[in-house]
Amino acid sequence: MPRQRLYPLEDLEDIPGTKVFTARRSRQGYYLHKFCMSLMQAENREQFKKDERAYLDKFAMTDDQKQGVLERDFNKLIELGGNMYFLVKIASTDGWSAQKAVGSMTGMSPEEYAAMMLEGGRSPEGLRSIREGN
Amino acid sequence: MARISAGIATSHVPAIGAAIDLGKTQDDYWAPVFQGYEFVRKWIKGNTPDVVILAYNDHASALMLDIVPTFAIGFADTFQSADEGWGRRPVPLVHNHIDLAAHVAEQLVIDEFDITIINEMDVDHGLTVPLSLMFGQAEEWPCKVIPLAVNVTQFPTPSGERCWKLGEAIRNAVKTFPEDLDVQVWGTGGMSHQLQGTRAGLINKEFDNKFLDLLAHEPEELATWTRLKYLREAGTEGIELIMWLIMRASLGYGVEELHRFYRVPASNTAVGHVVYRAKS
Ligand SMILES: [Fe+2]
Numbered sequence: 001m002p003r004q005r006l007y008p009l010e011d012l013e014d015i016p017g018t019k020v021f022t023a024r025r026s027r028q029g030y031y032l033h034k035f036c037m038s039l040m041q042a043e044n045r046e047q048f049k050k051d052e053r054a055y056l057d058k059f060a061m062t063d064d065q066k067q068g069v070l071e072r073d074f075n076k077l078i079e080l081g082g083n084m085y086f087l088v089k090i091a092s093t094d095g096w097s098a099q100k101a102v103g104s105m106t107g108m109s110p111e112e113y114a115a116m117m118l119e120g121g122r123s124p125e126g127l128r129s130i131r132e133g134n
Numbered sequence: 135m136a137r138i139s140a141g142i143a144t145s146h147v148p149a150i151g152a153a154i155d156l157g158k159t160q161d162d163y164w165a166p167v168f169q170g171y172e173f174v175r176k177w178i179k180g181n182t183p184d185v186v187i188l189a190y191n192d193h194a195s196a197l198m199l200d201i202v203p204t205f206a207i208g209f210a211d212t213f214q215s216a217d218e219g220w221g222r223r224p225v226p227l228v229h230n231h232i233d234l235a236a237h238v239a240e241q242l243v244i245d246e247f248d249i250t251i252i253n254e255m256d257v258d259h260g261l262t263v264p265l266s267l268m269f270g271q272a273e274e275w276p277c278k279v280i281p282l283a284v285n286v287t288q289f290p291t292p293s294g295e296r297c298w299k300l301g302e303a304i305r306n307a308v309k310t311f312p313e314d315l316d317v318q319v320w321g322t323g324g325m326s327h328q329l330q331g332t333r334a335g336l337i338n339k340e341f342d343n344k345f346l347d348l349l350a351h352e353p354e355e356l357a358t359w360t361r362l363k364y365l366r367e368a369g370t371e372g373i374e375l376i377m378w379l380i381m382r383a384s385l386g387y388g389v390e391e392l393h394r395f396y397r398v399p400a401s402n403t404a405v406g407h408v409v410y411r412a413k414s
Pocket residue numbers: 146191193260323324374
């Protein structure tokens with residue numbers, strides 16, 4: 001007997017400014033993520049810092065993904081299949097805090113973002129659903 | 135016989151681990167966060183379990199890339215802290231309780247949870263930050279730890295209801311372990327936070343506090359909350375909260391809420407923490 005879904009799968013795409021990380025996106029980001037996880041070794045971090053482009057060329061990533069890494073454009077990398085738990089390893093290699101990395105996606109300066117968090121964070125009001133606008 | 139005597143839940147924000155490791159817990163920013171853990175630091179000295187079954191998620195440290203198990207139980211004798219990009223956290227080795235882990239795995243499969251066995255892995259901040267929060271900068275962790283890794287990062291994740299049922303199955307498994315052991319179950323992660331896109335920084339105090347109220351007193355209602363609801367209301371990373379349901383269900387019907395703490399922010403995240411004593 002087929003089971004009933006509690007919500008249509010398309011609803012996962014209905015959240016403003018959000019890409020839900022699915023198995024399919026994970027496939028798209030696989031080699032990007034392989035690069036990110038390579039940064040869990042100090043020697044690899046050193047090699048990457050020495051010549052970023054040459055290091056990236058060792059991985060079967062798309063040119064777009066490589067460009068996104070070089071620009072530290074986390075929104076673009078998420079668009080290209082990335083997930084923040086992998087991507088944050090690039091930020092850690094750079095010595096960025098997780099807050100700086102995450103804030104960089106919001107269009108706010110690090111100071112503005114930090115101030116927003118101290119004031120209680122971003123309200124969910126109006127950001128729950130694209131369709132409902134709530 | 136073994137029994138589950140208590141449950142603890144806590145956020146496992148990596149920056150909290152860094153604050154502990156770098157001696158910043160009394161800084162203006164961090165002191166109010168760590169104040170929320172003073173109760174448990176004292177309480178657990180008199181209530182140190184033999185074993186903690188610790189529900190957490192791996193953050194692309196050992197899992198998520200090549201293998202994405204929905205529920206997995208750590209089966210190595212020991213687990214080292216992972217290098218997440220800035221070196222390994224200076225924390226003790228985590229020692230497993232293999233006999234209980236084996237028993238739980240066997241019972242879970244009988245209960246139709248086809249759990250994955252992991253014979254080698256490093257454990258990341260998801261597991262080590264809660265240990266540091268409860269036990270501080272210890273030379274050795276004072277108890278054994280069975281890592282229970284839950285996929286809450288790649289869809290399809292398990293539902294809250296499924297996590298609830300897993301907690302019930304863990305309760306039954308522990309109860310039938312013949313050795314006399316004091317076991318705690320910990321649920322970690324959350325509360326509301328989103329680490330991606332233009333919605334990053336999302337915090338939903340109303341949602342978090344409703345969750346805390348229901349978790350103590352009407353937890354069955356939480357089992358009906360959909361994954362979509364967590365994503366919309368608590369952010370893409372706020373869905374980690376479903377791991378708290380494993381802890382709560384493992385305690386059985388009634389609990390005594392010994393402690394509750396909620397604070398915004400720690401880095402990008404709303405911090406939540408509860409301590410429950412099992413009544414039955
Ligand atoms: Fe987490």
